[in-house]
Amino acid sequence: MTRSLLAGACALAWMLMPVAGAHAQTDPVLVPAEDPSGGVDPGASSNAALVDDDSQGPIPFEGGQLTITQPEQDGEKVLAYDGKQLASNYDVFFDKVVKVGGVNVALVNVGDGGNQCGPATVIVWKPEGGEIQSITIEQDECGAPPAAVADNAIYFVPYLLPGASQQALQWSPSEGLTISGDLTYAPEPGTDWKDVDPTKYQNIIDAFHNEAVYKEAQTLLGDTMPDMATSLLVGGGTEKTASGAFYATGCVPHDCGGSDGFMAIDPVKHTLYFARRGDDGEPQAWPDVKTWPADIKEAFDKAQGN
Numbered sequence: 001m002t003r004s005l006l007a008g009a010c011a012l013a014w015m016l017m018p019v020a021g022a023h024a025q026t027d028p029v030l031v032p033a034e035d036p037s038g039g040v041d042p043g044a045s046s047n048a049a050l051v052d053d054d055s056q057g058p059i060p061f062e063g064g065q066l067t068i069t070q071p072e073q074d075g076e077k078v079l080a081y082d083g084k085q086l087a088s089n090y091d092v093f094f095d096k097v098v099k100v101g102g103v104n105v106a107l108v109n110v111g112d113g114g115n116q117c118g119p120a121t122v123i124v125w126k127p128e129g130g131e132i133q134s135i136t137i138e139q140d141e142c143g144a145p146p147a148a149v150a151d152n153a154i155y156f157v158p159y160l161l162p163g164a165s166q167q168a169l170q171w172s173p174s175e176g177l178t179i180s181g182d183l184t185y186a187p188e189p190g191t192d193w194k195d196v197d198p199t200k201y202q203n204i205i206d207a208f209h210n211e212a213v214y215k216e217a218q219t220l221l222g223d224t225m226p227d228m229a230t231s232l233l234v235g236g237g238t239e240k241t242a243s244g245a246f247y248a249t250g251c252v253p254h255d256c257g258g259s260d261g262f263m264a265i266d267p268v269k270h271t272l273y274f275a276r277r278g279d280d281g282e283p284q285a286w287p288d289v290k291t292w293p294a295d296i297k298e299a300f301d302k303a304q305g306n
Contacts, residue, residue: 059094061106062126068092068108079108079122086134087122095121101152103127103173110136112254120144123154125173135177137169160185161233162208162217163225187214196267198238204248204263205232213265216272220286228286231261231276241295244268249303262303264296275300 059066064082071078077092078085087110095107103125111119120138127133137156138144148155153172160166162185170180191210200206207213208229221228235250247264251257262283264273273296275285283289283304289297 056094059097059106061097061124062104062132064132066094066106066108066124068094079110081124081132081134084132086124086132087136089119091119093119095147098149098154100125100149100154101173105154105173107147107149107154118144118146118159121147121156123147123171127173135171137171137177139166139169155180158183161226161229162205162214163221163223163229187211193267193270196265198240198246198265201238203232203235203250204238204246204265205229205235205250207263207265212270213272216270217274220272221274228261228263228274228276231259232263235261239299241299243293243295245293245296247273247296247299260303262300264299266293266296273300 056068061081067080069078069080070076076088076090079087079092087108089110089112091109091111091113093109095109097104097106099105106124108122108124109119110122120136121144122134122136124132124134137147139156139158145156145158148157153170153175156169156171158166158168160183165182165184168180168183169177171177185208188209189211192212193210196207196210196213198204198207208217217225217228230252232248232250234253234256235248238246238248240246241264243266245264245266245268247262250261250263252259252261258277260277262273262275266272273285273287273292275283275289277283285292289300292300
């Protein structure tokens with residue numbers, strides 16, 4: 001039976017997702033050194049050798065080798081096992097070997113790269129007496145949540161945007177990929193306008209965790225709330241207006257300049273202001289921008305380059 005999961009879990013995914021994306025683009029990769037016996041000890045970090053992004057060595061796995069190569073300069077990297085291609089993309093990085101349900105499983109991050117986009121996870125395993133198998137876990141055009149490994153399964157808990165619902169997935173060697181449950185975004189119960197604190201927000205989307213902000217946004221945006229939040233994903237901290245309201249701008253991953261968003265919050269007057277560039281290039285606003293206070297309209301015009 002599908003279980004209903006509390007959206008508080010999405011906070012964990014929010015913290016993990018940007019880290020995974022950054023790791024895939026900038027961090028050196030830990031690759032296990034070759035074991036003379038031909039195996040890899042997934043639990044021995046002392047067997048790991050630090051290598052540069054572009055020089056990932058062959059990874060011994062289940063009697064063969066996982067390789068990551070780039071056949072053409074500036075082209076896609078290719079993940080293969082003993083010459084058999086398993087996946088390809090511009091960013092391909094070996095993560096680790098783990099044991100799930102008694103089976104050795106290799107995890108490899110594969111993605112397009114880019115701001116705020118975690119890579120998809122390629123799971124590689126070899127059934128007893130069988131051939132090498134692989135499956136790519138991706139839930140949208142921006143990759144997939146990081147893999148959370150347990151003894152008998154690997155879990156993928158999505159980062160939820162305000163107003164959204166999505167399935168949490170799990171994989172095991174015996175059951176394959178299945179639905180773990182339904183995850184629905186929910187704000188922190190009992191939080192109010194007095195609890196709004198922009199100094200604690202890494203991204204203005206964090207304000208949706210406040211129940212009063214969430215309910216007001218829901219009234220203004222309705223079903224467009226996830227799209228509005230997406231347009232703020234690639235963004236940073238907030239700025240203040242002369243009246244004490246605060247605001248921030250952002251954009252959709254891989255579409256900055258083409259799909260940008262603006263959000264302002266006045267915690268004293270208990271009001272919100274949103275704007276998003278529409279498909280026709282013209283901004284949509286909630287409420288109508290003609291009703292906005294002068295300082296917030298000025299901040300929006302500045303963000304638009306007007």
